[in-house]
Amino acid sequence: xxxxxxxxxxxxxxxxxxxxxxxxxxxxxxxxxxxxxxxxxxxxxxxxxxxxxxxxxxxxxxxxxxxxxxxxxxxxxxxxxxxxxxxxxxxxxxxxxxxxxxxxxxxxxxxxxxxxxxxxxxxxxxxxxxxxxxxxxxxxxxxxxxxxxxxxxxxxxxxxxxxxxxxxxxxxxxxxxxxxxxxxxxxxxxxxxxxxxxxxxxxxxxxxxxxxxxxxxxxxxxxxxxxxxxxxxxxxxxxxxxxxxxxxxxxxxxxxxxxxxxxxxxxxxxxxxxxxxxxxxxxxxxxxxxxxxxxxxxxxxxxxxxxxxxxxxxxxxxxxxxx
Amino acid sequence: xxxxxxxxxxxxxxxxxxxxxxxxxxxxxxxxxxxxxxxxxxxxxxxxxxxxxxxxxxxxxxxxxxxxxxxxxxxxxxxxxxxxxxxxxxxxxxxxxxxxxxxxxxxxxxxxxxxxxxxxxxxxxxxxxxxxxxxxxxxxxxxxxxxxxxxxxxxxxxxxxxxxxxxxxxxxxxxxxxxxxxxxxxxxxxxxxxxxxxxxxxxxxxxxxxxxxxxxxxxxxxxxx
Ligand SMILES: [Fe+2]
Ligand SMILES: [Fe+2]
Numbered sequence: 052x053x054x055x056x057x058x059x060x061x062x063x064x065x066x067x068x069x070x071x072x073x074x075x076x077x078x079x080x081x082x083x084x085x086x087x088x089x090x091x092x093x094x095x096x097x098x099x100x101x102x103x104x105x106x107x108x109x110x111x112x113x114x115x116x117x118x119x120x121x122x123x124x125x126x127x128x129x130x131x132x133x134x135x136x137x138x139x140x141x142x143x144x145x146x147x148x149x150x151x152x153x154x155x156x157x158x159x160x161x162x163x164x165x166x167x168x169x170x171x172x173x174x175x176x177x178x179x180x181x182x183x184x185x186x187x188x189x190x191x192x193x194x195x196x197x198x199x200x201x202x203x204x205x206x207x208x209x210x211x212x213x214x215x216x217x218x219x220x221x222x223x224x225x226x227x228x229x230x231x232x233x234x235x236x237x238x239x240x241x242x243x244x245x246x247x248x249x250x251x252x253x254x255x256x257x258x259x260x261x262x263x264x265x266x267x268x269x270x271x272x273x274x275x276x277x278x279x280x281x282x283x284x285x286x287x288x289x290x291x292x293x294x295x296x297x298x299x300x301x302x303x304x305x306x307x308x309x310x311x312x313x314x315x316x317x318x319x320x321x322x323x324x325x326x327x328x329x330x331x332x333x334x335x336x337x338x339x340x341x342x343x344x345x346x347x348x349x350x351x352x353x354x355x356x357x358x359x360x361x362x363x364x365x366x367x368x369x370x371x372x373x374x
Numbered sequence: 375x376x377x378x379x380x381x382x383x384x385x386x387x388x389x390x391x392x393x394x395x396x397x398x399x400x401x402x403x404x405x406x407x408x409x410x411x412x413x414x415x416x417x418x419x420x421x422x423x424x425x426x427x428x429x430x431x432x433x434x435x436x437x438x439x440x441x442x443x444x445x446x447x448x449x450x451x452x453x454x455x456x457x458x459x460x461x462x463x464x465x466x467x468x469x470x471x472x473x474x475x476x477x478x479x480x481x482x483x484x485x486x487x488x489x490x491x492x493x494x495x496x497x498x499x500x501x502x503x504x505x506x507x508x509x510x511x512x513x514x515x516x517x518x519x520x521x522x523x524x525x526x527x528x529x530x531x532x533x534x535x536x537x538x539x540x541x542x543x544x545x546x547x548x549x550x551x552x553x554x555x556x557x558x559x560x561x562x563x564x565x566x567x568x569x570x571x572x573x574x575x576x577x578x579x580x581x582x583x584x585x586x587x588x589x590x591x592x593x594x595x596x597x598x599x
Contacts (some may be wrong), residue, residue, distance in 0.1 A: 121590075122597075128425070131417055135415070138402075138414065142408070233598060238594065346403075349403075354404065354405025357409075359521075364517055
C-alpha cells in the first residue's frame with residue numbers, strides 16, 4: 052500500500068523519475084519493492100505475476116485429478132509432492148505480487164470472479180495416467196522455457212521467486228519425461244496411452260508461448276523493461292527444437308504433418324497451431340474452464356467457515372493476552 | 375517386550391496408507407492454500423511411513439493395489455470420508471494420537487528389524503508436527519465461531535465410536551485435554567465402540583476408496599509404471 056502512495060505522489064507526469072528508471076533498467080539494475088517505478092511497470096508486473104500465481108493454483112487441479120489413482124506408491128508420492136509444489140509456487144508468486152501493493156485476497160477475488168486470466172493449458176482435461184507424463188514433459192517443459200529468462204527479470208522479488216520455482220519445475224519436467232520413458236518402453240496399451248497423451252498435449256503446449264510476435268500486445272514494453280527477454284516465437288522455436296528429439300527418443304510421433312528438420316537453419320519447421328481454439332479457450336470456451344473455476348470457488352466457499360473460525364480464535368487469544 | 379507381529383505392522387502400514395489417501399483427496403480443496411500444502415506434507419509423510427513398512431512386509435505395490443478390502447488391517451477411523459474440515463481434523467487428531475504411541479514404541483523395540491526401526495524413528499519426528507497441526511486446528515475450530523464449534527462437536531460425536539482400534543489410556547490422556555481446550559464435550563470413555571478390521575469389519579467407504587486407488591494398477595496387471 053505504501054508503494055502505491057508513492058506512485059500517486061510521483062504521478063505519471065513525473066518524467067524525470069521515469070527517465071531515471073528507464074536508465075537503471077537498461078543498465079540491468081534490479082528494481083526492488085520500495086523503489087520508485089512507473090505506474091505502468093507496476094501494473095504490468097501485477098498482471099503478469101498474478102496470472103502466473105493463478106496458473107499455479109488452478110494447475111493443481113488437472114494433476115490432482117490423478118493422485119488417488121496413481122498406479123504405484125512411488126508415482127503417487129511423486130505426484131502428490133508435485134501438486135504440493137504448485138501450491139507453494141502459487142504462494143511465492145502471490146507474495147511477490149504483494150510487494151507491489153496488492154493483497155492476495157484482492158487477486159484471488161479477481162480469479163474467483165472470472166476477471167483474471169490464468170494459463171489456458173489448465174483448461175484441458177487429464178484423461179489418462181499418461182497425461183501426468185505428458186504434462187510434466189511438455190507443460191512443465193514449456194513453462195521452464197518461459198520462466199528461465201524471468202529469473203533475470205528486472206523486478207527483484209519476481210526474479211528471486213522464479214529462481215526457486217524454476218528449480219522445482221525442472222524436477223517436474225524430468226519426472227514427467229521419466230513417466231513417458233516408462234510408458235513408451237511398457238506394454239502396447241501403455242505405449243498407446245503415451246501416444247494419445249502426446250497427441251492431445253502437443254498443440255496446447257505450443258500455444259503456451261502465446262500468440263505470434265506480430266499479434267502480441269504487451270511484448271515491446273515488457274522487453275524494454277527487461278520483464279521479457281525473448282519473444283514468444285523465439286521461445287516456441289526453442290521448445291520445438293528441444294522437444295522433437297525427445298519424442299524421437301521415446302519412439303512417439305509428434306502430431307504435426309508439417310514437421311521437418313531444416314538442415315540449412317538447424318531448426319525444426321513446424322505447422323501452425325489452431326489459434327481459433329487458443330482464443331476460444333481464453334474466452335472461457337475450453338473443455339474445462341467452467342469446471343476449474345467452479346472447483347476453485349467451491350473450495351473457497353467451503354473453507355469460509357474455517358477461515359472465519361481461525362480468525363475468531365486468534366482474536367479471542369489476543370483479547371485474553373491483553374486482559 | 376513382545377515383538378510386533380506382521381499383522382500389527384500391517385495395521386500401522388495400512389492405517390498410514392489409507393489416511394494418506396484421504397488427506398491427498400484434499401489437494402486443491404483445502405480451506406486455505408497454506409492448508410493445501412500442510413495436508414500435502416502430512417499425506418506425504420504418512421505415505422512414506424506406509425511404504426517403509428510395506429516394503430519390509432513384501433512388495434509394496436502388490437500389497438497396496440492387489441489386496442481385497444477384507445485384507446486391509448487399517449483402523450476404520452482412517453478410511454472415514456473427509457466430510458468437512460472439522461471431520462478431517464478430528465479424524466487426524468485421533469490418528470496422530472495413536473501414532474504418537476505406535477512410533478516411539480517401535481523405534482525403541484530392539485526385537486524388530488533395523489529398517490522398521492528406521493521408519494519409526496523418522497516417523498516420531500513427523501508425527502510430532504502432525505500432532506501440533508491437528509491439535510491446534512481442533513482447538514481453533516472448537517473454540518472459534520458458533521458454526522465451527524457446532525461442526526466440530528458434530529464431527530467429534532460422529533467419529534468417537536471409531537476410537538476403539540486406536541484408544542488406550544495414553545491415547546485418552548493425549549486427546550481429552552485438547553478436546554477440553556477446544557470447549558468440546560466427549561461422549562465419554564464408556565460410550566459405545568464400533569467393531570474394527572481385526573474382526574473382519576470395515577465401513578462401506580473402504581470399497582470405494584480402493585476401487586479408485588487400485589483401478590489403474592489392476593487394469594494393467596504386470597505392467598511397470
Ligand atoms: Fe509450478
Ligand atoms: Fe510444475
